[in-house]
Structures are given as structure tokens and as C-alpha cells.
Amino acid sequence: MSMTKSKLRVYDDTRALFHLPDGVIYLDGNSLGALPLGVAERVNRVITTEWGNELIRAWNSAGWYAQPRHVGDRIARLIGAEAGSVMVGDTLSLKVYQALAAALDMNASRKVVLSDTGNFPTDLYMAEGLIATLGRGHQLRLVAPEEIEAALSEEIAVLYITEVDYRTGRRHDMAKLTAKAHALGIVTVWDLAHSAGALPVDLAGSGADFAAGCTYKYINAGPGAPAFLYVAPRHADTARAALSGWMGHAKPFAFELAYVAAGGIERMRVGTPPVLAMAALEASLDIWDRVDIAEVRARSLALGDLLIAEVERRCPSLKLVTPRAHERRGSQVSFAFDGGYAAMQALIARGVIGDFRAPDIMRFGITPLYIGESEVMRAAEIIEEVIAGEVWRRPEYQVVNAVT
């Protein structure tokens, strides 16, 4: 844990807690967060001291067994969740699957899962797979994000959406949609991939039923860091655990032949937790424990406004697709541009790392823990050079790589 729990000022104190390579302006923390300096030592300690010396005993002596729940409680703070309502593990794909399976079970007489075309594809794919496994005639209905509210009806079993759109940065109104959904008997599943660590979330206050998120984006826990699942306490003892692994059993070490779900959020554990990845997550949370998410949000909006103003002034051919209204925006700024893929390659070659999302979206993530005004201003200058200076048209930037 951190030596002191005194508060850290966002950027002024936190920038020095991250490693960022020279010559890079990193605007892709919404895809993979930057490296907190405390991670390497923490992971090394778990490898050498806990695994190396304690060996199997570390499940007790180092607290590995209870860690997924304890870490869940640290994440709960960031997303307005009740203590004991968040479990860490697996990947976001699996956590939305668990949530949707439980939600559909709670509303078995209805057959429609409502989502939107701005949801991240893996959520839709996992739902397709679940629906096929269920084989009970469920339908995944997709509407445009702005049509979600009007599409809520008593036909819908589950509202299954991502709060902040991964391409546009458009933000849904969680409290309003959840209230309307509940009035119509709809269970809600929220994906917080672009919310957790990006902006204040109020799961308990909004009455959300289920939520899931990842920790490798704004939380900065590293590539492939574990995901988390939230189950509202009123559902936790009854929600069906579709992925009923031994760690979610009421008595995992009794090795009984029949499954009996543990009480509460424990039932949403599946297999053996990823201890090394959990160490990196703990080190990243050492920073989050000491910052005010409201301050992060205020800085994010100001930096986003600055980036929008500077890019629009310098590059009129870039069309803003992120809502201008603060309450409808996440923590990224996205522009549509026909040459977006090539332009992003040119930017990355110049040290401005954002990313591209098909068909034509250039994304810039705003992560105030390690990005400030000077970085945003410098990025805007380089964007101007690439776009207005037509650097993006050079042949070397037209080659499409396999993965971005």
C-alpha cells in the first residue's frame, strides 16, 4: 500500500507517479493506461517474496484468496458501488456475459435484449453466444444510441449498454435510463469500460442492477489486467451464476460434487484468480485511493474543451463526433476524418499516440493523471501539422497494419 493516504492533486502530484517515454504525448490511455511507477516493484515482490518463498502457503499468508473481493472494494469507491458488491477477475467479455445471463434469468418471461450500435462489439458478440446457448428465442435488438430511451418498453428483458461510447465518447444518462427501465420492468446491465477511472459513476445512486468494467484503460493496471463485475446487493444472493466455477462455490475447499452458489458477490468468482496481474492492479489503485474522481472529471472536461477548440481552429476538415455538452461526454475526444487511419499513423510517428476506430474515427483519450494543458497544446500543434500540412497523405501512412 502507499506510504501515506494524503490526497494527491491531479496531474500536479500524479504526473510524476507514471512512466511516460520521452517524446511521446500519450492520448491512448482510454485503450491502455500508462505505467504507474509502483507496478514493477509490487509485481516483483509478489513474484519473489510471495510466490517464491511462501509458495502455496501464500493463498492464506499473502491474502491471495481474498484479494479479488478486497480489490473489488477499492474499485467500488471509484464507481459509486456499495462495499462488498464488486468482484475482480477474468475479462470484461466474461463479466458482461455473467451479468447478462443473470439478468435474463431474472426476467425470464421476456425475450428481448436491448443494446445500441455504439456498444463495444464484444458485448454484442457475447450476447449472441449466450442467446444461442440459451436457445429460448431471445433476440438482441440494436438501435442507434440516441434511440435507446424511446426503445425501452415492456417487451424488453434487459437493457445492455455501455455508458460511454468507445468511438464517439457519447455518454448515456445512467440514472435516467435506469429509472425508466425499472418503471417498465427492465433489468439493466452497464458496461463501464470507458467510465471507471474516467468520470464519477454512481451505481448505487442510479439503482443499476449489474455493471462490469475493465482496469487496463483509465485505471492503468496494465495489458490484459482483470475485469470487475458489480451486482446490486439486492440481487447478490439470488442472481444465477451461469459460469459456476469452484471459487464461487459456497464451500470451495470442501470439494463437493454438486454446485452450491456462495452467498453474495462471491458467487461471481469463477476460477483461480490472476495473482500477478492483481498485484499490478493493486499498485495502480494505490494512486486512485488518493485522488478525487471529481477533480479528475473537472480536469478531463477542461482538457477536452481545450483539445476540441484547438483542433477545430487548426483543422476544419476534422469533424467532431463527441458531444460538446459536458454531461453527455466521457473522457475522450473523437473526430471523424476520411483519412483517419493514415493520419493516426502519421501522428503516432510524431509521438502523438491516439488510436483509430473503423470506419473513420480518430480517438484521443484524456487522462488527467498524466496529461495536462501543455501536452494537449503540443498535440494540437502536431495534429495541425499532420492534417493541415497534409502529411497524412504520404504513402508510408496508407499501409494498414493487422492490429491497432
Place this chain on the structure above:
Amino acid sequence: MSMTKSKLRVYDDTRALFHLPDGVIYLDGNSLGALPLGVAERVNRVITTEWGNELIRAWNSAGWYAQPRHVGDRIARLIGAEAGSVMVGDTLSLKVYQALAAALDMNASRKVVLSDTGNFPTDLYMAEGLIATLGRGHQLRLVAPEEIEAALSEEIAVLYITEVDYRTGRRHDMAKLTAKAHALGIVTVWDLAHSAGALPVDLAGSGADFAAGCTYKYINAGPGAPAFLYVAPRHADTARAALSGWMGHAKPFAFELAYVAAGGIERMRVGTPPVLAMAALEASLDIWDRVDIAEVRARSLALGDLLIAEVERRCPSLKLVTPRAHERRGSQVSFAFDGGYAAMQALIARGVIGDFRAPDIMRFGITPLYIGESEVMRAAEIIEEVIAGEVWRRPEYQVVNAVT
């Protein structure tokens, strides 16, 4: 990678490649393998150089995206699998779930999943969960391990068993059972938790359909290390991916709204791979690439024979539950003893680390990469002290901990 690919002699060369704490005889590598010395540096490099400096670019530049398949090919060598047939990721619970879901889909007219009471409980629990989700009247039928062969019939859809029993160390005959299963139209799913890195497995030669295993036991990849899934090449392009995440999509970075399964084993990927854990796994495989699994097996059997002979001679009250016949034994030796829990606590207090499995099984894992004759002889002396000397009766060893 290792500096040289020259062969290593088992124990004589490999013992020095592991960290083992002073005063410990570690006979629990069948639960959590010991720490290979190369892990800490490898993981540190991935954290500082790849994540820290390359950031999001490392998905391409450091090969993170392709790693689960490349590492799968390294594991394939150990289990007699074809190149391109093994995918790494998630946990064993999830991998047996994927395998069983695909297997049931291939044999949809039959409704019985056959397993045995020696299967590891999470396999049974995951099957229960899948059967409930399917809701198509499937039945999980459990028989005693020795009754499996006789229980095969044309009523069975899937034979779903663990090759080596986690409690007794009893080994099923994979080739024989698979052949008989196939003759009856049964699809096979093998759990290799106590096989991979423990003994030669011949998936291709035995004609197995699906298999899954973990890497934190005999492979020594660390606590919560990722699992793997094998799909026979003849099924890989048609097996249904029930956990249909974006990484298993034919074009993951096209971000299409509808799921289209990738060809081959790639469809069994789910979400973002655990990159830090994968680094530890790669370091552990640097040793496995250079040893001969047949030599590991020969040493394991000899050490097991020695432990059995010494314990039976010194402690007649311990009843061997592991088969004596080499071909029917995995790489552990287990004894039933009414005071087993207390005795194991007393042994651990004296540096002999094995483990206990309810109701009365004392397990000792044989891991010849870092356990040799002198360790086995010393362990036998301490077992004698604890059992024959009645040390296990002391009150301090009767207290049951939450997790063992």
C-alpha cells in the same frame, strides 16, 4: 528466450533454475509450481520496456496480440498436440466450459454428459451451469472412476473427465477410452490439469477431441497463470464458440456488429489476453523447451516408487490410494489417513509442504525438475516423525484454516 536451446538434464541441470526457500521440501508443485528464476526478469522487462515504453504499440511491436497462439504452440509440444491447435487464456474452468459447450453442440441428439466422482469439482460445477443455461434436458452422470469405461454407451453425448485424479493420482487410459468413446459416437473432453508437464500426453495420437489444462501446476507459470484449450484440428473450423468474445472474431479490429467466428483455434480466444501473466508463462516454458518429458516421467515414477516404499515402511497407518502400477499413476502420491489434515499442518510446520484434500487425503506432488532423491528421503523421515511419532496429535495442528 533462453540463451541456448541445448538440452537440460532433469534435476541435475534444472534444479538450479528454480528458487526454493531454505528449509523447505516442496511437494506441492501439483498445486502451485515453484518459481523459475527467469520469471522476475521477464515480467519486469514486459512491464518496463513493453508496457512502459511501447504502450499501446506493444500489441504489435512486442507481439502481444499473437502471443496466446504462439505460447499455445509451445505447450502443444508437451501434450502431443498439433501445431496451431492450442490457445492460451482465461482459466481452466472457462476452458472446460468452452470445450463442453462445443462438444455438446456436436452431439446435439444426445443428452448425457458422463464424468466421474474423481473429476475436479470445478469441471462438474461448470457443467452444471452450462446444462442449466442450455435448458435442453441434459444430464450430468457421475460414476466412480473405475466404472467409466463400462458406463460408455450410445446414450452418452460427451465423455468429460480429468486424465489424472486430483486426489488419488489415478490415471485414466486416454487412448483406450477415447477409442471406445469414438466407436460409440461419443465426443471426448479431457482435463489435463495434472497431466501437462507431469507426464507425456499424446492428444493427437489418442484422437482426443477437446482438452484443457492449467499452467500454474507442473508447468510452473505462477499463481493464477492462464489456462489452455486444445481443439482437434478436424473440429477447429466448425466447433461452436459459446464464449464468443471479440478476440475470437474473424476480424476483431473491423468492429462489426455481428459475430463471425475466426477460423481454427483463434475462435476460442475470448477477451484481452493477460499479458503480464503470459510473460511468466513464457519464462517457465523456457525451461520446458529444453527438457525431455519422457525423462521427467521416468524420474517421477522412480521418485514416486521411492516415496511409497519409504512411507509404507515407516508409517503403516498411512494407506496408499495412488495406484502402484506405473501406467495407472500420474505424478503425485497420495495417502489416506484419518488425521490427514492435522498431519499435513504438522508437516508444513516442519518444511515438508504437501497438501490435504477432503475428506482424508494427504497429497505429495512429485516434480522432478526441482525434487530429487535426497528431498524425497528427507521428506519420508519427517513424515515418519509426524505420523509414527504422533506429532500430528498436538492441539495446534487440529485448527482448520479457511483455505489450504
